[in-house]
Amino acid sequence: MTTFHDEVQKARAKYPTRRSAVMDALRLAQGRHGWLSPDAIREVADALEETPAYCHSIASFYDMYHLEPIGTHMVEVCTNLSCALAGAQRVLDAFADALGVRPGGTTDDGEVTLRAIECAGGCGRAPVVVVDHVYHEPVRAEDVPEIVARLRGA
Numbered sequence: 001m002t003t004f005h006d007e008v009q010k011a012r013a014k015y016p017t018r019r020s021a022v023m024d025a026l027r028l029a030q031g032r033h034g035w036l037s038p039d040a041i042r043e044v045a046d047a048l049e050e051t052p053a054y055c056h057s058i059a060s061f062y063d064m065y066h067l068e069p070i071g072t073h074m075v076e077v078c079t080n081l082s083c084a085l086a087g088a089q090r091v092l093d094a095f096a097d098a099l100g101v102r103p104g105g106t107t108d109d110g111e112v113t114l115r116a117i118e119c120a121g122g123c124g125r126a127p128v129v130v131v132d133h134v135y136h137e138p139v140r141a142e143d144v145p146e147i148v149a150r151l152r153g154a
């Protein structure tokens, strides 16, 4: 069985310096644990012979790393300019109502985390919603109940 340390060493070999491998190592840790707990950050730091503070500084800078536990599913609503102009706030509010959770939170059953995100790169088809890494575009508030029903049934 491949250990986390082995995985990181394999990833590290692709980069010119061990520091360059930190994002890949964080991704691997998050894949294993679902989020980056202080223990997971320490594991990354040990594998790269870096400090936990350095690894945490990278993890806390980028939006795709989760420093808190997240739900089994992730709903991300882009609220940046193009999506905002196309009604993203109504879409976000509709998800919050349907899921019973505020943006940034996770449903009580731990199933779904709802987030507002910056530009998802789909501005031409705003507003954009990303559900478990799958883009839905454009999404209207009226579409939300069906998306949530599918998510809950998945």
Ligand code: FES
Residues within 6 Å of the ligand: 078, 079, 080, 081, 082, 083, 084, 118, 119, 120, 121, 122, 123, 126, 127, 128
């Ligand atoms: S502003 Fe929403 S995808 Fe670009």
